[in-house]
Amino acid sequence: MKILVINCGSSSLKFQLIDSEDESVLAKGLCERIGMEGSRLVYTKAGSDKLVIESAMPAHTNAVQLVIETLTDKDNGVIKSLNDVDAVGHRIVHGGEKFSKSVLIDDEVIKAIEECNDLAPLHNPANLTGIRACKELMPDTKMVAVFDTAFHQTMPAKAFLYGIPYEYYEKYKVRRYGFHGTSHSFVSSRTAKLLGRPYDKLKTIVCHLGNGASISAVKDGKSVDTSMGLTPLEGLIMGTRSGSIDPAIIEFIANKENKSIKEVMDILNKQSGVLGLSGIGSDFRDLMSAMENNDERARTAIEAFCYQTVRYIGAYAAVMNGVDAIAFTAGLGENNSYIREKICSYLSYLGVEIDSEKNNVNGTETIISVDSSKVKVLVVPTNEELKIARETLELI
Numbered sequence: 001m002k003i004l005v006i007n008c009g010s011s012s013l014k015f016q017l018i019d020s021e022d023e024s025v026l027a028k029g030l031c032e033r034i035g036m037e038g039s040r041l042v043y044t045k046a047g048s049d050k051l052v053i054e055s056a057m058p059a060h061t062n063a064v065q066l067v068i069e070t071l072t073d074k075d076n077g078v079i080k081s082l083n084d085v086d087a088v089g090h091r092i093v094h095g096g097e098k099f100s101k102s103v104l105i106d107d108e109v110i111k112a113i114e115e116c117n118d119l120a121p122l123h124n125p126a127n128l129t130g131i132r133a134c135k136e137l138m139p140d141t142k143m144v145a146v147f148d149t150a151f152h153q154t155m156p157a158k159a160f161l162y163g164i165p166y167e168y169y170e171k172y173k174v175r176r177y178g179f180h181g182t183s184h185s186f187v188s189s190r191t192a193k194l195l196g197r198p199y200d201k202l203k204t205i206v207c208h209l210g211n212g213a214s215i216s217a218v219k220d221g222k223s224v225d226t227s228m229g230l231t232p233l234e235g236l237i238m239g240t241r242s243g244s245i246d247p248a249i250i251e252f253i254a255n256k257e258n259k260s261i262k263e264v265m266d267i268l269n270k271q272s273g274v275l276g277l278s279g280i281g282s283d284f285r286d287l288m289s290a291m292e293n294n295d296e297r298a299r300t301a302i303e304a305f306c307y308q309t310v311r312y313i314g315a316y317a318a319v320m321n322g323v324d325a326i327a328f329t330a331g332l333g334e335n336n337s338y339i340r341e342k343i344c345s346y347l348s349y350l351g352v353e354i355d356s357e358k359n360n361v362n363g364t365e366t367i368i369s370v371d372s373s374k375v376k377v378l379v380v381p382t383n384e385e386l387k388i389a390r391e392t393l394e395l396i
């Protein structure tokens, strides 16, 4: 079967066409600047060079149309016709409390996703646009919605409730949802496989450290806690997001700087994190070189990032009454050995011991702890698209 995986943002559309037989990626690409001047598709067919196709895409339907045309193009394509796409898997950011697993998309599901728009006003409407565009162009193809929040729906109330009046949960569903669920699920189950241990009898802490970063406690195959909350702003210090702060800071800064709540929220989302701390940038490659050139703020930003991660690891080892494995994933988790070593250097009390040589890896599945390490530490590259394709296949 050939599964088209779509991740639709407000002005972008990422896709992969995956062959479920051998789980290979036949082609992938990114439509950028949808609805703006200068829109283009960056397309890669397996084994070929990147291709940049400049084309006007006033709406997402045009983007899906261009993706289909390119996938079926006689020179650059990988399929003969649209009929060769057996199903489409859509990444949906917020499923609220309605969706604890992936579902086949029908009108009722679309309505339910719409009802979650309030909880993810930037993401869900864009995700829905992708669904509608595909529906318009391939009305007979089965489609599946895979939610970022679904994996964390197993969290107990004591973990997902905030200490605020209960009526806000009842009236508005204000609670912790957590995100990156597809990644936390993929990586935790892969960790069990790599260790040769049963997934339903393992305590794993997954550190998804990218530009957006979150951490989860996965006990016996279920997410029992995670660092992101009602929105992806909570938790770890991220590239540009503050992560957890004292909520009183919002009013304090608003008063001092004469800003609205919306403006302060914008600062917390886009100008904070390691960017805000360092004044240099959000990409850790830039921060690492600045630190090597003795930039103290860059060093402090990196240290604060690692320290905050260590705090959560300690908390999650505590709530699970122990931890068997810690898995690092996403851009930093997979590629930055310095960060991994720094974080693990705090964890000797848990019985964590890293092998520096094994830790010297980039993007490869590896156990990086020494054989005698009580807690196993791994690098496990995430693959959200593959997970979406697998879930899609299962449902159709």
Ligand code: ADP
Binding pocket: 209, 210, 211, 212, 213, 282, 283, 284, 285, 286, 330, 331, 332, 335, 336
């Ligand atoms: P996003 O949340 O946007 O998907 P990523 O998972 O791509 O973010 O992570 C971005 C971070 O990962 C950056 O800070 C970058 O420094 C780091 N990173 C990504 N790829 C590499 C690489 N090949 N080598 C070193 N660092 C990398």
